[in-house]
Amino acid sequence: MARYFFDLHNGEGPTRDEHGTELRSRDDIPKEVTRILLDVARDELPAGDRTIIAVTVRNESGDPVTVASLVFNNEWLDVLR
Numbered sequence: 001m002a003r004y005f006f007d008l009h010n011g012e013g014p015t016r017d018e019h020g021t022e023l024r025s026r027d028d029i030p031k032e033v034t035r036i037l038l039d040v041a042r043d044e045l046p047a048g049d050r051t052i053i054a055v056t057v058r059n060e061s062g063d064p065v066t067v068a069s070l071v072f073n074n075e076w077l078d079v080l081r
Contacts, residue, residue, distance in 0.1 A: 009054040011047055037070045049074045
C-alpha cells in the first residue's frame, strides 16, 4: 500500500492534504479523486456561473502524480437574446 495526498483547489483557495490516504495501488487514485470532487461539488455548486474544483495528487515523496478538475459553467440563455 502507498500513501497519496489529495490537495484541493476550490473557491476557498488551496487546501493541502497533510494526512494522506493509503491506497492499494495508483489505479485507485481516479476513484478517490472522483469521490472528493463529487463531495465538494455537492457542497459548493452552484456558487456562481462558473466554478472550477481541482484535486492535485502527490505521492509519498511529495511529487505530483496527477491532477483532475471539475468545471461547472452556467450560461443564461435568456440574457443573450
